[in-house]
Amino acid sequence: MSTDESQRRYVIVGGGLAASRAVEGVRSIDxxxxxxxxTEEDEIPYERPPLSKGVLKGDDEPDSVYPHDRGWYDEQHVQLHVGDPATSLDAAARTVTLRSGEQVAFDRLLLATGSSARALEVPGAELDGVLYLREKGESSALRERLTDGARVVVVGAGWIGLEVAAAASEAGCSVTVVEPQAAPLVRVVGEQVGGWFADLHRRHGVTLRLDTGVERITGDTKAEGVVLEGGETLPADVVVVGVGITPNTGLAEGAGITVDDGIRTDEHLHTSADGVLAAGDVASWRSTALDTHVRVEHWANAHDGGYAAGRSMAGSDEAYDPIPFFYSDQYDAGLEYAGYVPADVDPEVVLRGEPSTDEFMAFWVVPAEGADGRVRVLAGMHVNVWDTMDAVQALVRDRTPVDRERLADPDADLSELAGVPAPDAS
Ligand SMILES: Cc1cc2nc3c(=O)[nH]c(=O)nc-3n(C[C@H](O)[C@H](O)[C@H](O)COP(=O)(O)OP(=O)(O)OC[C@H]3O[C@@H](n4cnc5c(N)ncnc54)[C@H](O)[C@@H]3O)c2cc1C
Known part of the structure; x- marks a missing residue:
């Protein structure tokens, strides 16, 4: 493809789904x-959810993680610099410097640098057999160790930790999850729904050690045990750490771009530096619908936000304004979550259906202003109650005041409550 000087030069920094989708977004216009x-990793862009699900369990091929193969990037006339990360950014001069020393000039730059696994900072954390799960190679390394009878200690009962626990238990491992909170995922779902997650895993033979943390990991060169606060040692062949992630904001910070929880953007995903955008896990975007800045670590945000950023780079003035959406699979439980609960809000939880049936919904609600007794939904989740997320997203977006009893009643039509068309039953 020949280029001329009137063309916009695009640079996309990142090797995840947001980066790949940004190419699609740019090409939808330009x-x-x-x-x-x-990219930093020695990989073309790939997506991560299968790394703790199908790929980890061996149900899916490792190469199923690529949204596009190399040939597609050639067809899109994308010049790939794989395994040569951007090390600095000069936003005023509009250049990015790569580790190889090469300088790349841009008219529009997208930072889609994602996030990195937070390290467990205890003695012994560097031993062989202490694993993380963020990258493709880490999923293969873990898979090799999830053998029948292996003793697996999972540190952290967040989404990744729970999905690993499910995969390990299904592989016949003896699994213990250690979590300092009183229930899994407490900060996201609260104790009541967290209790359902605990029960789900216990029913599949997983031991949960709640309200306690890890003091150190023992072993000479290889992890052999996990010492809990209080001194008890859990024998371990494999220790999997899932204690959260940190957004990769270094490039932006080095360039003087505004960063708080992530890289701050407006509703078009533009950062504080002219010509520089951010999307995916690393971006804290201005949500008009939620009237706040939002940063989430969700596949859907990388998928849709990456695409929107690509279009924005190419000149579109559409705002990116989704209601955040997340999904997870554990054993036979498929679940989806939509909405956003700000950290400083303590919502009431309304359940719809009986959790012990493994088919229920939960809503996080606050009193609706001026609507006596009714509530407003900040977020909703279902477990095995499919086709409900459009209604939840509409309730969140429209701030619809709803009757608590009807929300809790599995027989009350959720679509009607939300004022959206019922899902097509066919
Ligand atoms: C194991 C696992 C399971 C998950 N499961 C789910 C799920 O079930 N549902 C869900 O909604 N979400 C899930 N997620 C979260 C989801 O995968 C992330 O939200 C998504 O990957 C974010 O995409 P991204 O492109 O923004 O960033 P990332 O996927 O983190 O990609 C960023 C890439 O940029 C690269 N990079 C960083 N710095 C530089 C640099 N300076 N130069 C060049 N490249 C750089 C990184 O190496 C990385 O490859 C899961 C995540 C993991 C790890």
Missing amino acids: ERGPIVLV
Whole structure:
């Protein structure tokens, strides 16, 4: 493809789904402008959810994680710099410097640098057999160790920790999850729904050690045990750490771009530096619907936000304004969550259906202003109650005041409550 000087030059920094989708976004508007895509890992962009699900369990091929193969990037006239990360950014000069020393000039730059696993900072955490799960190679390394009878200690009962616990238990391992909170996922779902997660895992033979943390990991060169606060040692062949992630904001910070929880953007995903955008896990975007800045670590946000950023780079003025959406699979429980509960809000939880049936919904609600007794839904989740997320997202977006009893009643039509068309039953 020939280029001319009137064309916009695009640079995309990142090797995840947001980066790949940004190429699609740019090309949906601009078929010709040169695109350079820069990754840190020795991989073309890939998506991560299968790393703790199908790929980890061996149900899916490791190569199923690529949204596009190399040939597709050639067809899109994307120049790939794989395994040559951006090490600095000069926003005023509009150049990015790569580790190889190469300088790449841009008119529009997307930072889609995602996040990195937070390290467990206890003695012994560097031993062989202490694993993390963020990258493709880490999923294969873990899979090799999830053998029948292996003793697996999972540190952290967040989404990744619970999905690993489920995969390990299904592989015949003896699994213990250690979590300092009183129930799994307490900060996201509260104790009541967290209790359902605890019960689900116990029913599948997983031992939960709640209200306690890890003091150290024992072993000479290889992890052999996990010492809990109080001194008890859990024998371990494998220790999997899932204690959260940190957004990769270093490039932006180095360039003087505004960063708080993530890289701050407006509703078009533009950062504080002219010509520089951010999307995916690393971005804290201005949500008009939620009237706040939002940063989430969700596949859907990388998928849709990456695409929106690509379009924004190419000149679109559409705002990116989704209601955040997340999903997880554990054993036979498929669940989806939509909405957003700000950290400083302590919502009431309304249940719809009986959790012990493994088919129920939960809503996080606050009193609706001026609507006596009724509530407003901040977020909703279902377990095995499919086709409900459009209604939940509408309730959140429209701030619809709803009657608590009807919300809790599985026979009351949720779509009607939300004022959206019922899902097509066919
Ligand atoms: C194991 C696992 C399971 C998950 N399961 C789910 C799920 O079930 N549902 C769900 O909604 N979400 C899930 N997620 C979260 C989801 O995968 C993330 O939200 C998503 O990957 C974010 O995409 P991203 O492109 O923003 O960032 P990332 O996927 O983190 O990709 C960022 C990439 O940028 C690269 N990079 C960083 N710095 C530089 C640099 N300076 N130069 C070049 N490249 C750089 C990184 O190496 C990385 O490859 C899961 C995540 C993991 C790890």
